[in-house]
Amino acid sequence: MTRQERSVYMKQWRLDNPLTDEQKxxxxxxxxxxxxxxxxxxxxxxxxxxxQWRIDNPAVVLKIRRICHWKKRGVVCDDFDxxxxxxxxxxxxxxxxxxxxxxxxxxxxxxxxxxxxxGEVRGIICxxxxxxxxxxx
Ligand SMILES: [Zn+2]
Numbered sequence: 504m505t506r507q508e509r510s511v512y513m514k515q516w517r518l519d520n521p522l523t524d525e526q527k528x529x530x531x532x533x534x535x536x537x538x539x540x541x542x543x544x545x546x547x548x549x550x551x552x553x554x555q556w557r558i559d560n561p562a563v564v565l566k567i568r569r570i571c572h573w574k575k576r577g578v579v580c581d582d583f584d585x586x587x588x589x590x591x592x593x594x595x596x597x598x599x600x601x602x603x604x605x606x607x608x609x610x611x612x613x614x615x616x617x618x619x620x621x622g623e624v625r626g627i628i629c630x631x632x633x634x635x636x637x638x639x640x
Contacts, residue, residue: 566587569587569590570583570586570587573586573615573617576617577617577619577622578615578617578622578624579617579621579622579623580624586615586624589627590613590615590627591605593613593626593627596611596613596627596628596629596632597616597626597627597628598628598629598632599628599629599631599632601629601631603627603629608630609630610629610630610631610634611629611630611631612629612630613627613628613629613630614627614628614629614630614633615627616628616632616633616636
């Protein structure tokens with residue numbers, strides 16, 4: 504089993520075997536205790552490792568930030584990984600057909616258009632069209 508296959512298998516296993524609320528609390532307490540038991544050197548080593556990991560994996564950091572941002576904005580989705588892949592695969596605005604860009608703030612930047620009431624994703628459009636769309640839709 505490759506690393507990728509194992510990741511898919513584990514994801515499905517967690518869906519098939521959800522944790523009870525008691526188990527979630529137990530795990531949270533256990534992790535908290537691990538943190539409290541760390542020495543300052545261990546904490547600093549962990550921080551250094553995490554800092555380096557973020558430098559080495561900018562694409563993953565960006566993906567996590569995007570998904571976190573979407574969740575905060577009320578986007579509802581069963582599979583944010585697939586949504587992110589789909590988001591990156593879209594090259595044309597679904598409203599004005601402009602070629603979409605990523606990164607820099609500009610009117611052709613790709614953004615997710617979602618229903619602000621139900622949270623469902625309607626499509627990938629450009630920043631310009633997203634601003635022009637009437638609010639509260
Ligand atoms: Zn557009």
